[in-house]
Amino acid sequence: MIRRDMLKWGALASALAGAPAAALARAGAGLDVLLLDTRFGEGAAVDMGAARVLTFAGDVTRIWYDHLDRAWRQPGFVVGGITGADALFVLETLAQQQGRKVVARNVLAAVDGIAPVSWVIAPVHPSVLA
Amino acid sequence: MVTPSTMSAADFADGLAQMRSIVGPEWVFDQPADLNTYRDFYSVLWGEPEEKQASAAIAPASVEEVQAIVRAAGERGMPLYPISTGRNLGYGGSAPVLSGSVVLDLKRMNRVLEVNEANCSCLVEPGVSYFDMYRHLQESGSKLWLDVPDPGWGSLIGNAMDSGGGYTVSGYRGHWEAVCGVEAVMADGEVLRTGMGALPGSETWQQYRMGIGPCLDGLFRQSTLGVVTKMGFYLFPQPEAHLSASVSVYRYEDLDELIEIVNELEYGNVFNGMPGVGSPVLSQESPIAMAIVPEPEEMNRMVRETGLPAWRASFNFYGPEKVIAAQWEHVRDRFAHFEGVTYHAEEPVRFPLTPAQLEKAQKPRYGIPSLEIFTVGSQGYGKFNPSDGHIWFSAVIPRSGKGVIDANRVMRQACKERGLDVFMLAPAVTCWTRSFVLFAAVPVYKDVAKNRHLRESIKEIIKICGEHGWGEYRCPPAFMDAVMDAYSFGDHKLRRVNEQIKDALDPKGILSAGRYGVWPKHLREGRGA
Numbered sequence: 231m232i233r234r235d236m237l238k239w240g241a242l243a244s245a246l247a248g249a250p251a252a253a254l255a256r257a258g259a260g261l262d263v264l265l266l267d268t269r270f271g272e273g274a275a276v277d278m279g280a281a282r283v284l285t286f287a288g289d290v291t292r293i294w295y296d297h298l299d300r301a302w303r304q305p306g307f308v309v310g311g312i313t314g315a316d317a318l319f320v321l322e323t324l325a326q327q328q329g330r331k332v333v334a335r336n337v338l339a340a341v342d343g344i345a346p347v348s349w350v351i352a353p354v355h356p357s358v359l360a
Numbered sequence: 361m362v363t364p365s366t367m368s369a370a371d372f373a374d375g376l377a378q379m380r381s382i383v384g385p386e387w388v389f390d391q392p393a394d395l396n397t398y399r400d401f402y403s404v405l406w407g408e409p410e411e412k413q414a415s416a417a418i419a420p421a422s423v424e425e426v427q428a429i430v431r432a433a434g435e436r437g438m439p440l441y442p443i444s445t446g447r448n449l450g451y452g453g454s455a456p457v458l459s460g461s462v463v464l465d466l467k468r469m470n471r472v473l474e475v476n477e478a479n480c481s482c483l484v485e486p487g488v489s490y491f492d493m494y495r496h497l498q499e500s501g502s503k504l505w506l507d508v509p510d511p512g513w514g515s516l517i518g519n520a521m522d523s524g525g526g527y528t529v530s531g532y533r534g535h536w537e538a539v540c541g542v543e544a545v546m547a548d549g550e551v552l553r554t555g556m557g558a559l560p561g562s563e564t565w566q567q568y569r570m571g572i573g574p575c576l577d578g579l580f581r582q583s584t585l586g587v588v589t590k591m592g593f594y595l596f597p598q599p600e601a602h603l604s605a606s607v608s609v610y611r612y613e614d615l616d617e618l619i620e621i622v623n624e625l626e627y628g629n630v631f632n633g634m635p636g637v638g639s640p641v642l643s644q645e646s647p648i649a650m651a652i653v654p655e656p657e658e659m660n661r662m663v664r665e666t667g668l669p670a671w672r673a674s675f676n677f678y679g680p681e682k683v684i685a686a687q688w689e690h691v692r693d694r695f696a697h698f699e700g701v702t703y704h705a706e707e708p709v710r711f712p713l714t715p716a717q718l719e720k721a722q723k724p725r726y727g728i729p730s731l732e733i734f735t736v737g738s739q740g741y742g743k744f745n746p747s748d749g750h751i752w753f754s755a756v757i758p759r760s761g762k763g764v765i766d767a768n769r770v771m772r773q774a775c776k777e778r779g780l781d782v783f784m785l786a787p788a789v790t791c792w793t794r795s796f797v798l799f800a801a802v803p804v805y806k807d808v809a810k811n812r813h814l815r816e817s818i819k820e821i822i823k824i825c826g827e828h829g830w831g832e833y834r835c836p837p838a839f840m841d842a843v844m845d846a847y848s849f850g851d852h853k854l855r856r857v858n859e860q861i862k863d864a865l866d867p868k869g870i871l872s873a874g875r876y877g878v879w880p881k882h883l884r885e886g887r888g889a
């Protein structure tokens with residue numbers, strides 16, 4: 231991964247830090263898609279700039295099957311999210327299999343026992359670098 | 361970096377260089393950040409010097425590359441640990457049993473080689489996940505069903521090799537039971553095909569499992585003897601309909617006969633789906649953790665006070681709607697003599713499911729892969745949160761009322777005495793034909809002292825279960841030796857025969873050292889220590 235991208239994603243992740251609602255308002259640019267876990271508030275109304283926004287409530291199955299699994303088979307594709315730690319755990323495990331890693335993460339204040347996390351998953355293996 | 365204790369640093373480096381020339385440098389991983397992804401996130405040895413960790417990982421793309429890797433490893437005595445998708449969370453993740461082994465990651469070998477609609481079977485490579493196979497079936501318009509374990513991110517081959525289980529129809533949901541035909545690269549680098557696959561030109565590899573002579577498929581279940589590169593599976597033809605129903609009884613004393621009848625009905629093929637036996641009155645605190653079974657009078661008093669059934673048997677039927685309606689009627693008849701018996705049946709579901717039905721469905725019950733299990737932490741199942749880590753304790757117990765009650769009490773008591781949290785306790789899981797497996801999920805920590813206590817406790821519980829004649833069907837690597845020790849008939853003849861086979865087929869001991877307590881000769885004494 232090149233250093234410029236690392237810095238960009240790092241900056242994005244810190245922009246995502248803070249309370250989920252504040253983070254939502256500042257997320258967007260630099261990502262191919264932004265995932266929002268609606269257990270921590272509805273994100274649909276927020277303007278996400280360039281990024282496409284996909285929402286789900288904890289269970290990542292559909293988003294992964296319909297979008298990420300296909301996208302991650304091709305080079306590139308940077309995903310950001312504000313999701314529960316449980317959803318990130320699943321996505322991180324899936325990402326590793328496809329040459330991708332969590333390149334930035336911030337744990338936010340817990341809501342109802344599950345901590346929301348803002349994160350960025352980006353390609354790192356030569357076979358998927360854009 | 362952990363390196364294999366049996367190799368010099370120079371030999372190891374030389375071995376990795378050769379592996380790079382076989383698979384290409386980008387498919388050999390030896391940097392800490394990469395190796396971190398092969399750690400077992402649920403390890404009971406997390407962060408301790410004994411944690412089982414890979415020294416490197418190699419991801420080949422073909423059988424020929426696997427053969428070249430195995431031969432190169434054999435020349436140097438380099439220990440290899442093959443995995444398919446490496447999602448064996450709760451039973452070891454992607455980490456090897458022998459620390460310092462090189463993980464042979466088969467994720468790139470991910471082709472669905474054949475789906476035979478007429479034969480209701482498939483042939484796949486190790487990297488094919490349940491999601492991949494499901495997508496393949498959907499996109500090709502297949503009328504066949506998969507059986508899937510709870511998280512659908514694992515592989516057909518890896519899951520079957522560890523004897524995993526799913527939730528649909530008998531003969532398919534015990535995943536090893538649905539295997540028909542294995543191809544494996546043996547420790548000498550040659551390729552073996554089992555069953556009819558050994559007969560050149562045969563079209564029956566995925567039909568007749570046994571072939572001729574001893575059936576060798578079993579050599580590859582939970583084993584250390586080969587790198588499996590292809591496996592055939594029977595698939596279930598999509599049924600017309602599914603019916604889920606239950607029978608509830610209201611006395612402690614009813615359990616024995618309840619289970620006898622369930623067994624008679626299942627073994628007589630009156631129903632084909634997964635049965636369940638639980639206790640509503642003992643599951644008030646958590647629907648997934650049965651409380652300790654009290655004395656009969658106490659349990660009957662609880663039933664009277666709450667109005668909840670003492671026991672409930674659940675049934676699943678897959679088939680033509682008329683047939684399953686008649687089967688359910690017969691099941692009801694067989695329980696009609698129980699005092700106060702009540703019945704419940706859901707609306708039958710017809711296939712294919714509508715999008716709305718699919719959204720709400722319990723997906724593994726219909727062979728649809730899902731990852732929903734990972735959200736149980738936010739769904740009111742107590743503190744059970746799979747992303748925090750746990751181990752499965754899973755012992756085969758007698759399929760009887762007494763078996764269920766004894767196992768529940770012994771397990772509950774043993775965990776209580778040792779102060780272990782139990783997130784899930786199900787004494788009668790029926791993924792595997794004719795068996796009850798007692799399942800308990802116990803949390804794992806990122807805390808050395810707590811894990812040490814957990815390990816000691818589990819080893820004691822393995823012994824206690826052994827004394828009752830209950831053995832685990834599968835376990836995390838830290839307990840494999842202890843579990844194999846419990847299978848001690850004939851002065852541990854089972855292990856000794858496994859060792860003889862190991863010595864004959866893998867004399868240099870390069871494959872999957874230590875898996876399920878079978879160590880190669882040079883590591884046998886210290887069991888890999």
Ligand SMILES: Cc1cc2nc3c(=O)[nH]c(=O)nc-3n(C[C@H](O)[C@H](O)[C@H](O)COP(=O)(O)OP(=O)(O)OC[C@H]3O[C@@H](n4cnc5c(N)ncnc54)[C@H](O)[C@@H]3O)c2cc1C
Nearest residue numbers: 443444445446447448509510514515518519524525587588
């Ligand atoms: C919340 C939760 C729920 C779960 N529910 C279930 C469930 O319902 N049913 C179930 O069965 N499991 C369940 N599991 C356990 C586990 O996730 C699955 O069994 C998973 O499918 C196993 O991972 P895998 O398919 O990637 O196999 P792998 O990790 O690839 O393989 C397992 C082992 O088999 C051997 N092996 C694999 N491939 C090869 C090969 N090609 N050649 C030689 N040896 C090989 C290796 O020793 C490897 O360690 C659950 C886990 C969690 C966390």
